[in-house]
Amino acid sequence: MQYRVNPRNGDRISALGLGCMRFPGPPGRPDPQQARAIIARAVERGINYLDTAYLYPGNEACVGAALADLGLRDRVLIATKLPHGSVRTTADLDRIFDEQLRRLRTDRIDYYLIHNVTSPAQWDRLRELGIEDWVAHQRAAGRIRQIGFSYHGSAGDFPVLLDAYDWDFCQIQYNYAGEKYQAGTAGLRAAAQRGLAVFVMEPLLGGRLADKLTARARRILDAAATPELVTPAAWGLSWVWDHPEVTMLLSGMAAPEQVDENAAVACRALPGSLTQEQHQVIARVVEEFARTNRVPCTGCNYCMPCPQGINIPGCFSAYNASFAHGWFTGLSQYFTASAVRTTHPKLVSNCVRCGKCARHCPQHIDIPARLADVGHRFQPGPVGWALRAWSRRG
Template sequence: MQYRTDPKTGKKISALGLGCMRFPGVAPGRPDIHAAEAIVCRAHERGINYLDTAYLYPGNEACVGAVLERLGLRDEMLLATKLPHASCKRPEDFDRFFSEQLRRLRTDRIDYYLMHNVTSPAQWERLRALGIEDWIAAKKAAGQIGAIGFSYHGSAGDFPVLLDAYDWDFCQIQYNYANERYQAGTAGLKEAARRSLAVFVMEPLLGGRLAGKLPDEAKRLLADEKSGHLATPAAWGLSWVWDHPEVTMLLSGMTSPEQIDENASIAERACPGSLTPEQHACIAQVLEVFERSNRVPCTGCNYCMPCPKGINIPGCFAAYNASFAHGWFTGVSQYFTASAIRSGHPKLASNCIRCGACARHCPQHIDIPERLVDVRRRLTPGPVGAVLALMGRSHAN
């Protein structure tokens, strides 16, 4: 495993971290503990020493805690979790959430603690007014928090303001070759590094959209250039992130021991500055192709779910994007599967009542009800909608 040094704490962190949010589940909110155990076990065997979870990932902290206890790996791993800061209305809420997190994770300390999904400096100012700075100082002094940071999904302009608003130890940003100018972006990465913060990267493959879900034309471009460890689109995407010396670690939501093996092998070889100018040029070409199909920037994070009308929002957007990346029929087929069209009670995009419950949770700031109209128009155009209506499987088309 390749290790990089956290510039604030001096800790050696594996360049590949395990994002636990995408653990396979036996039911919504119930991760499969046996599958999770196999994943964490293999991660440890391959030298991964950083695990990321959050209070808001349903059932996830409790699963991580149970797995670490069963495997006896708590002291081998750097453990990160996040405060649901928007739910903190009073100063005592900080302790309430934190105590519950320690209980769930079966630990007495959190090595890396984040404000979850900060989108503007105003959110931090609100927490400050509630006294969070004193609370953090006390937790650090007691050894209950190792390093403090935030995960970010706001604008490029606000990012340096937030960096300067507190003496952060680290930050976590969305970063990949399609997001150089999106959210914190490359400018933000460099700003954070200039302040000697550890920078952790999330969504290095945009929820798989820069891996297996890449348009076929883009895959062909990468296949033509393939060399050494750059054998798959995922290898290209991850290596692009690791090519940046400012990146301390990237999180991958690996869902099987095999995926751990694959990514760990790439991590061993993808050092800063290892991509050639020709390889960067190839990625630039791939990006051009990708942008043509990137109609809705959904990463499939599920933060917007559940929808009270049962709509599979990320499934709708994945199908919509697939209809541009892989052809209309592929998109329609995916859409009908995601909408459970055969069930007799399909949850089509047209079922949306515009209640707005989803959009405020979207870290990509997608106007979900509006974009579902685009999904409906493209994937159930006039004749298709009419047939569905005749079958009693659609309305409002």
Template sequence: MKYRKMGKTGDEVSILGFGCMRFPHANGRIDLGRTERQILMAIERGVNYFDTALIYHNGRSESILGDILARGYRDKVRIATKLPPFMVHSEKDMHNILNSQLKKLRTDHVDYYLLHAVNDLGGWERLKKLGIEEFARKAKEDGRIRWFGFSYHGDKDDFKAIIDDYPWDMCQIQYNYIDEHFQAGREGLEHAASKGIGVAIMEPLRGGSLVRKMPPEIRKIWDSSGYSRTPADWAFRWLWDQPGVTTVLSGMNEESQIEENTALADLAEPGMLTEQ
């Protein structure tokens, strides 16, 4: 496994992160035994960044992850979780939600605490009026969170405005070779990186669509390279080739996915792809 620093924090995280939004199911329910085996398999292979959120799996994701990590693995990983703005109407709400998340995660701190889907400047301004900056300061000071960030699905101009308005530690954006100029895109990625802000990538495979049905025009480009690689291999290489990318999140719920993706991460380096 390779690791990169999360921007100016200096914290080293695995370039492959484990997304906790797609745990495996059996008979219509989350398969807890298999979920545990997969999470431990990822940890054994060097993954140390686990991304969850209050609303994932109808509120169960944090508890499931917390129960597994509490069995002697908490100190081996970084936990990233998120504050849902739609549930926030005061600074008190922010503290209450964070405290409830800490209980579910069975930990005294969250390593990366993100505002969930702050998708435009207006959403950020609303949270500022409610006291989000003071909340973050207090939560950092008392040790409940180590680093503060936000996830984003809006346009690049608002993204850059939000980036410039607060001393963020990290952010999370949707980004892949199809979405290079969609939402924050490459321009947003490079803007954040230029300010020393770590960037976590979500939807590297566009929910699996880049594996199941690669666009024909992209297939021609890959085939012309002379290399025989899987669709996932090309997609991850394209991301890890860019030094501004800190970690790439993957919702791995098959053991074969964990095996393939961690093997790819063992070999990744910035600049490993040529212009051709």
């Protein structure tokens, strides 16, 4: 495993971290046995950073139980996150944090993040509630080691937030298709210049830069393959690790074999190891990706559940697939996502535009409007009328 040093406290962190959000299992119920197998393999391969969050249903408890069963707590750094929208009083900070320690079966959180910050005003609100004193108290008690935030706001707001507090680290979305998206390359450099450790999330955009790449994009990568760069995932991860400002990237690995694959890439992908020609290859893939990526959904599920039962990420995935892999492929995925073969299909046309989903989307997608686009593509004219009538019957 390759390790990079947190400039703030000297922690040696594996360049590859385990994002626990995408553990296999039904929504809200990660499978404990599979999670344990993934964590065990990750530690075996040298991974020492595990990322979870209060808001990932069932996830903190699953991670805590696995680490306790495996006896691995002291071999890993645990990161989890504060759901700042749920904090109304200072007492809420204690209540939530104590629950997190209980779920994770630990007496300390190594890396504690304010979750999904989209504007400096959100930090200002927490400050007014006394979070700075609260963090200082937890640090003094040894219950929080490093404090940071995960970010999904604009490029302009990012430096403002960086300068609003003496952060130890930040976590940003970063990948070769999003150099100018959210914090972007400018934000990565700004954070590193301030001496922060920078952790990267969504390096493969929820798989859209890996197994979901178009055939045309894959051909571009295959033509330039080397023994180190065989798969689209290897290209995407290596591109992130090529940046010396990146301390660690998180990958949501869903099977032990995926851990093996990514860990092998992590061993080799040192900063500055991609050639100029390889960067040009990636630039061509970015052009191709932009052509087919109509909705920037990463499949994070933060918008779910929809009260009308609509499978929002599934519908967007089908929509993008219809441009990347052909209309019939997309339609077939849309029917599967909408369970159209059941008695009560949850079509995008069932959306009542309540707006509940869009408030939670870290990608700032206007979900009801974009679901209407999905409807126009898959339920045009008479097809839509017939499906709507069918879905409302009985």
